[in-house]
Amino acid sequence: MFEIQPMNADIYRQQTRRSTLIIALIFLVLALAFSTVAVAVFGEPGGDNLRFNIGGVFAAVLVMAALMRKVFWTRQWMAPAVYSWQLKRSLMSVTNVMHHVTAAVEKDDPSAMKLLRFYHLGLSQMHQLDGNSSDHGQLHREMEQHKARMEALGIDTEQTTLDPAWLEAVKQGAR
Numbered sequence: 285m286f287e288i289q290p291m292n293a294d295i296y297r298q299q300t301r302r303s304t305l306i307i308a309l310i311f312l313v314l315a316l317a318f319s320t321v322a323v324a325v326f327g328e329p330g331g332d333n334l335r336f337n338i339g340g341v342f343a344a345v346l347v348m349a350a351l352m353r354k355v356f357w358t359r360q361w362m363a364p365a366v367y368s369w370q371l372k373r374s375l376m377s378v379t380n381v382m383h384h385v386t387a388a389v390e391k392d393d394p395s396a397m398k399l400l401r402f403y404h405l406g407l408s409q410m411h412q413l414d415g416n417s418s419d420h421g422q423l424h425r426e427m428e429q430h431k432a433r434m435e436a437l438g439i440d441t442e443q444t445t446l447d448p449a450w451l452e453a454v455k456q457g458a459r
Contacts, residue, residue: 315344395453401443
């Protein structure tokens with residue numbers, strides 16, 4: 285289950301820039317080191333060592349992938365980037381069944397209503413965190429209309445947690 289957390293957009297952007305810079309620098313150092321070692325061990329002086337340089341970069345990509353999942357992912361300095369990734373994955377899980385969601389919302393299905401509200405709240409936060417205000421006006425109108433409809437049906441509008449059961453209920457209702 286994913287839950288939308290309150291977050292300051294300016295601090296978020298500052299922290300994600302910092303974590304991106306750290307990751308890029310570590311990758312750069314690893315790629316240079318692995319390429320240098322590969323050329324020194326396997327290369328020919330004055331020869332074409334491009335494949336060893338590419339091999340070093342490829343090895344750095346593999347090591348970085350492992351470091352990201354096993355070491356960096358749980359570090360505090362990566363928390364905003366991890367949160368953003370989880371938010372976007374959660375939104376994508378709803379987007380993948382949006383045609384079922386909208387059809388079920390038209391029938392006043394409570395699970396679909398909650399799912400769409402979560403989607404609106406999450407998308408609004410993502411736009412805020414990314415500094416994307418271009419789509420916010422249209423989204424705000426849709427959010428307010430949907431919120432009013434939920435209130436009229438007596439459904440709680442504070443849907444900050446994505447319940448996988450809602451996704452399943454919407455999928456099952458479409459069958």
